[in-house]
Amino acid sequence: xxxxxxxxxxxxxxxxxxxxxxxxxxxxxxxxxxxxxxxxxxxxxxxxxxxxxxxxxxxxxxxxxxxxxxxxxxxxxxxxxxxxxxxxxxxxxxxxxxxxxxxxxxxxxxxxxxxxxxxxxxxxxxxxxxxxxxxxxxxxxxxxxxxxxxxxxxxxxxxxxxxxxxxxxxxxxxxxxxxxxxxxxxxxxxxxxxxxxxxxxxxxxxxxxxxxxxxxxxxxxxxxxxxxxxxxxxxxxxxxxxxxxxxxxxxxxxxxxxxxxx
Amino acid sequence: xxxxxxxxxxxxxxxxxxxxxxxxxxxxxxxxxxxxxxxxxxxxxxxxxxxxxxxxxxxxxxxxxxxxxxxxxxxxxxxxxxxxxxxxxxxxxxxxxxxxxxxxxxxxxxxxxxxxxxxxxxxxxxxxxxxxxxxxxxxxxxxxxxxxxxxxxxxxxxxxxxxxxxxxxxxxxxxxxxxxxxxxxxxxxxxxxxxxxxxxxxxxxxxxxxxxxxxxxxxxxxxxxxxxxxxxxxxxxxxxxxxxxxxxxxxxxxxxxxxxxxxxxxxxxxxxxxxxxxxxxxxxxxxxxxxxxxxxxxxxxxxxxxxxxxxxxxxxxxxxxxxxxxxxxxxxxxxxxxxxxxxxxxxxxxxxx
Numbered sequence: 214x215x216x217x218x219x220x221x222x223x224x225x226x227x228x229x230x231x232x233x234x235x236x237x238x239x240x241x242x243x244x245x246x247x248x249x250x251x252x253x254x255x256x257x258x259x260x261x262x263x264x265x266x267x268x269x270x271x272x273x274x275x276x277x278x279x280x281x282x283x284x285x286x287x288x289x290x291x292x293x294x295x296x297x298x299x300x301x302x303x304x305x306x307x308x309x310x311x312x313x314x315x316x317x318x319x320x321x322x323x324x325x326x327x328x329x330x331x332x333x334x335x336x337x338x339x340x341x342x343x344x345x346x347x348x349x350x351x352x353x354x355x356x357x358x359x360x361x362x363x364x365x366x367x368x369x370x371x372x373x374x375x376x377x378x379x380x381x382x383x384x385x386x387x388x389x390x391x392x393x394x395x396x397x398x399x400x401x402x403x404x405x406x407x408x409x410x411x412x413x414x415x416x417x418x419x420x421x422x423x424x425x426x427x428x429x430x431x432x433x434x435x436x437x438x439x440x441x442x443x444x445x446x447x448x449x450x451x452x453x454x455x456x457x458x459x460x461x462x463x464x465x466x467x468x469x470x471x472x473x474x475x
Numbered sequence: 476x477x478x479x480x481x482x483x484x485x486x487x488x489x490x491x492x493x494x495x496x497x498x499x500x501x502x503x504x505x506x507x508x509x510x511x512x513x514x515x516x517x518x519x520x521x522x523x524x525x526x527x528x529x530x531x532x533x534x535x536x537x538x539x540x541x542x543x544x545x546x547x548x549x550x551x552x553x554x555x556x557x558x559x560x561x562x563x564x565x566x567x568x569x570x571x572x573x574x575x576x577x578x579x580x581x582x583x584x585x586x587x588x589x590x591x592x593x594x595x596x597x598x599x600x601x602x603x604x605x606x607x608x609x610x611x612x613x614x615x616x617x618x619x620x621x622x623x624x625x626x627x628x629x630x631x632x633x634x635x636x637x638x639x640x641x642x643x644x645x646x647x648x649x650x651x652x653x654x655x656x657x658x659x660x661x662x663x664x665x666x667x668x669x670x671x672x673x674x675x676x677x678x679x680x681x682x683x684x685x686x687x688x689x690x691x692x693x694x695x696x697x698x699x700x701x702x703x704x705x706x707x708x709x710x711x712x713x714x715x716x717x718x719x720x721x722x723x724x725x726x727x728x729x730x731x732x733x734x735x736x737x738x739x740x741x742x743x744x745x746x747x748x749x750x751x752x753x754x755x756x757x758x759x760x761x762x763x764x765x766x767x768x769x770x771x772x773x774x775x776x777x778x779x780x781x782x783x784x785x786x787x788x789x790x791x792x793x794x795x796x797x798x799x800x801x802x803x804x805x806x807x808x809x810x811x812x813x814x815x816x817x818x819x820x821x822x823x824x825x826x827x828x
Contacts, residue, residue, distance in 0.1 A: 366570075370565050370567040371567060373567070374561070374568075374569070374625075374628075375580070376534070376555045377532055377533075377554055378560075378584060379581050380555055380584045381555055384584060388580075393569065393570055
């Protein structure tokens, strides 16, 4: 009983601390961003100002597109890689692990310049080169998430069962591994996606314009508007995560319903 | 040639070798299984039986040799192109799929029509008596039920050969016997040529047409369960299959050995021995006969095994000598009784010490 009380106290303290750290600054930002002209009253003037800025929708959709592509490319590269590392190439796991940590060790400037020059010309001239940078930056996180997710399922037997039933490798990955490790795979996707839509340094260094660089540029024109913009970005991310969580829980609910019916 | 899917295919494994570094898992392993036959590979851990099975399934590469089904060489084919069904020790059902979806998986991969899939799933569920579990997920089933679904899934694709890799070892004793008998019934009904791997000799003897005993990557003997038990061809088989007393003895002549004071003929499958050599005679407990005496060997243990009872006798040797008799006959004896031991068989297998 004593242990339970102590556990609940700790959890309560952590929750309170998190609440203070998150709620106070964001409440203050929200209040500040809602102030009217010359700081009088509260209205949505600053938020309406954001939507009237040139390039708002185009930059937002570009960032979403790049984030989405980064998430997908990450999965296309890393799910088979992590799968084969678990199945038959375990001796190479430390090597891949080291390679995946490199983006955290190499200074961003060196990474940006080095990778830029190693890319083919047609990519260097396209904003879609950013997708590859986002994938590289997300590697330290996505590899670990996928690695632990695949460790938690009987991967080898599932793959062997699928193969012996006549499934090709791509079919095995799509029909068996992805659903069995869906938690880790969706986490890996959203990590890359979130990193993609929020990345600033490399985008700025390579002189591309995405929603983050646009945000910085626009923020310099209007102080209250810049706060509204950062609050909007935060709320947008929160809403996006809630939608994803709802979709995911809806899927689980449907599965549970099917189980209950049976 | 047998009709595929009805009476099974012929499986011929010739000279398969496989080494993992310095360890030879399989050494020139050969085996021929007739259509519709169920053969068990039995042996201690590390003898190569699972490696052999995995090579047939295409889940492991062979260094040399060939695997043929109905005359077609399989080694060049990937695992998914071999038309072989496999049941694993750890059930291996797809956790995100229902029972029906699991059984239908191999058929979906083969792009069968919806009607064909539904019909086959229904037939398979009937075969394993799990119609009521059609929409259950694997985690809602017991171990035995999961293994029956795995069997139905493997058979749904009408495999040319069915491979079973210790499918009963994760189950408890009672369920194991039930599923074992069910596997045999289903195998006979479907007529599928089956290779079954186990380290449980009782399981192997109960289910198989023939049992192959393996040691060090080689097949020591392959024979009917009855012959394997009663006519073992090597000391290893005699020791591995069933319970055997190893009784220190002395070779009397080229063909005879003195065991517990009795002169017996040496079996032709024994190790080569010479006169006067100290050997071990391999004697089955049911060949040991005991009768009450006023002195001599003493009964130490008495184990009731249902219809049979096993009695452990101290005859002054390093190990107890075990005798098996009907439980009715064993009522005459109690622990502490003195007995006289004799051997009822006329021939014994011997091995050098």
